[in-house]
Amino acid sequence: MTLDGEALDRLRKRALAGGAEKYHAANAAKGKLFARERVALLVDEGSFVEDGLYANALAEGLPADGVVTGQATVDGRPVCLMANDSTVKAGSWGARTVEKIIRIIERAYTTGVPMIYLVDSAGARITDQVDLFPGRRGAGKIFWNQVRASGSIPQACALFGPSAAGGAYIPAFCDVVAMVEGNASMYLGSDRMVEMVTGEKTTLEKMGGAAVHTRESGVGHFLCKTEVEALDTIKRYLSYLPDNWTQPAPASTPVAAPSNVDLGALVPESERQAFDMRRYTRGLLDEGSFFEIQALWAKELTIGFGRLAGEAVGVVANNSMFKGGVLFVDSADKATRFIQLCDAFNVPLLFLSDVPGFMVGTAVEKEGIIRHGAKMITAVAEATVPKICVVVRKAYGAGLYAMAGPGFEPDATIALPSAKIAVMGAEAAVNAVYANKIAAIADPEERAAFVAAKRAEYERDIDIARLASELVIDAVVEPHELRDELVRRFAVARGKERHFSKRRHGVTPV
Numbered sequence: 001m002t003l004d005g006e007a008l009d010r011l012r013k014r015a016l017a018g019g020a021e022k023y024h025a026a027n028a029a030k031g032k033l034f035a036r037e038r039v040a041l042l043v044d045e046g047s048f049v050e051d052g053l054y055a056n057a058l059a060e061g062l063p064a065d066g067v068v069t070g071q072a073t074v075d076g077r078p079v080c081l082m083a084n085d086s087t088v089k090a091g092s093w094g095a096r097t098v099e100k101i102i103r104i105i106e107r108a109y110t111t112g113v114p115m116i117y118l119v120d121s122a123g124a125r126i127t128d129q130v131d132l133f134p135g136r137r138g139a140g141k142i143f144w145n146q147v148r149a150s151g152s153i154p155q156a157c158a159l160f161g162p163s164a165a166g167g168a169y170i171p172a173f174c175d176v177v178a179m180v181e182g183n184a185s186m187y188l189g190s191d192r193m194v195e196m197v198t199g200e201k202t203t204l205e206k207m208g209g210a211a212v213h214t215r216e217s218g219v220g221h222f223l224c225k226t227e228v229e230a231l232d233t234i235k236r237y238l239s240y241l242p243d244n245w246t247q248p249a250p251a252s253t254p255v256a257a258p259s260n261v262d263l264g265a266l267v268p269e270s271e272r273q274a275f276d277m278r279r280y281t282r283g284l285l286d287e288g289s290f291f292e293i294q295a296l297w298a299k300e301l302t303i304g305f306g307r308l309a310g311e312a313v314g315v316v317a318n319n320s321m322f323k324g325g326v327l328f329v330d331s332a333d334k335a336t337r338f339i340q341l342c343d344a345f346n347v348p349l350l351f352l353s354d355v356p357g358f359m360v361g362t363a364v365e366k367e368g369i370i371r372h373g374a375k376m377i378t379a380v381a382e383a384t385v386p387k388i389c390v391v392v393r394k395a396y397g398a399g400l401y402a403m404a405g406p407g408f409e410p411d412a413t414i415a416l417p418s419a420k421i422a423v424m425g426a427e428a429a430v431n432a433v434y435a436n437k438i439a440a441i442a443d444p445e446e447r448a449a450f451v452a453a454k455r456a457e458y459e460r461d462i463d464i465a466r467l468a469s470e471l472v473i474d475a476v477v478e479p480h481e482l483r484d485e486l487v488r489r490f491a492v493a494r495g496k497e498r499h500f501s502k503r504r505h506g507v508t509p510v
């Protein structure tokens with residue numbers, strides 16, 4: 001049978017229109033855009049080529065089988081994309097949906113371009129499960145492809161609605177997930193299922209909403225007020241990354257650092273006084289270039305991309321404004337993944353250290369602080385991208401190792417003149433070594449004098465000039481010299497040989 005122009009036009013219009021009007025209206029009432037509007041907002045005008053528009057065109061009520069897939073350019077660079085159409089069976093995956101998604105990820109991987117996922121889906125279409133769930137090209141193959149593509153091409157997800165059950169793994173295998181407040185959710189079992197299985201009464205928002213995942217679980221990376229903001233966030237994310245792992249990170253026009261930030265004045269002398277490392281980072285980088293990731297989760301550690309004289313860098317920085325900048329289970333995980341991301345995509349790493357060490361105590365031991373901390377230290381060791389450690393104020397204990405200290409093959413360890421590097425802070429050290437002697441001194445004045453003397457002795461021992469003279473650190477620079485020093489050092493490190501170990505891959509620590 002051949003299709004005449006009219007019949008083709010009818011088929012095309014039906015496929016382009018998506019599902020029933022009531023579902024369009026329901027989405028609009030929630031402030032949600034149609035999948036095709038999202039694609040149009042994301043890509044360069046006129047650049048989109050679609051595959052599989054006629055998927056399931058002969059069936060009733062399944063236009064494009066509920067997903068839009070194709071290629072386009074974003075800011076002039078090629079990408080592959082998929083967008084669930086939640087007006088068609090709540091964006092659930094039928095057999096052709098799954099095949100379309102698999103094919104577009106395979107296309108992204110083989111052509112070496114970023115893959116963007118615009119997600120709004122009920123997960124597997126339960127009514128058609130035999131066709132889409134268990135087989136060799138079933139839904140599992142989506143995840144297999146995502147895992148294969150991980151670290152080879154950037155994968156970014158904007159989540160606009162639910163991402164249920166198996167569907168929740170598409171965001172999970174992406175580098176980053178932008179979630180729209182109020183509408184986006186991710187969960188393995190729906191609220192109805194949770195009540196049935198455990199008796200818990202909950203809601204999608206309370207269990208897996210954008211606030212939960214960007215503030216508490218860390219599964220979401222950006223909390224966005226609108227769909228447009230989520231799409232812009234994905235574009236900005238991609239602007240720091242190459243198309244694939246074989247290419248250098250893209251540079252942009254150099255911009256000066258903000259003229260109104262005095263880096264020296266931002267860091268208080270007293271270790272007991274907190275300061276906002278995000279301000280410090282913004283003051284150091286090209287003005288307006290800092291793009292923070294997971295800003296709301298594990299805030300004791302700040303991560304994000306920025307630029308130094310136009311070149312992309314990934315920043316890992318301790319922030320004493322939150323939990324004193326101590327590393328916890330979540331902050332170690334946050335750092336681990338970001339370090340791997342930068343290393344995969346050739347983005348040099350800048351560590352800004354003001355770390356008292358890893359948290360101690362029963363609670364964190366039960367949470368496996370050793371396991372999580374070891375993963376962060378592993379990621380730092382394995383990263384062969386240029387990496388520079390700046391001790392802004394202090395680097396104590398294993399915190400020094402986690403922040404790419406001298407033993408971790410950094411291209412340089414730089415200290416500011418007031419920086420301290422030690423196995424622990426003076427107070428803790430004096431207590432650790434002299435607790436018995438201190439307890440034995442009855443006279444309070446004599447005891448205080450003893451503690452002060454031992455403290456002074458300890459501080460002389462870890463004096464930064466001494467560490468420089470022992471070649472522990474490579475340079476001591478004034479705060480106003482730091483930016484230029486980093487620009488020069490990253491420039492010379494750019495051409496370095498990158499290899500780590502003779503093996504297929506390491507074994508994840510404990």
Ligand SMILES: CCC(=O)SCCNC(=O)CCNC(=O)[C@H](O)C(C)(C)COP(=O)(O)OP(=O)(O)OC[C@H]1O[C@@H](n2cnc3c(N)ncnc32)[C@H](O)[C@@H]1OP(=O)(O)O
Nearest residue numbers: 089090092121122123124125126127162164165166167190
């Ligand atoms: C790999 C393993 C897996 O992924 S198992 C997948 C399991 N998925 C689920 O349990 C999610 C079930 N669905 C839901 O909870 C809701 O539909 C969510 C996603 C919250 C959306 O709610 P809402 O926007 O109100 O839509 P709705 O429930 O009225 O559904 C609209 C139409 O879509 C259908 N639908 C929904 N989910 C599925 C599904 N997973 N499989 C098959 N059909 C599904 C509904 O039946 C409804 O269809 P119709 O338009 O009335 O014909």
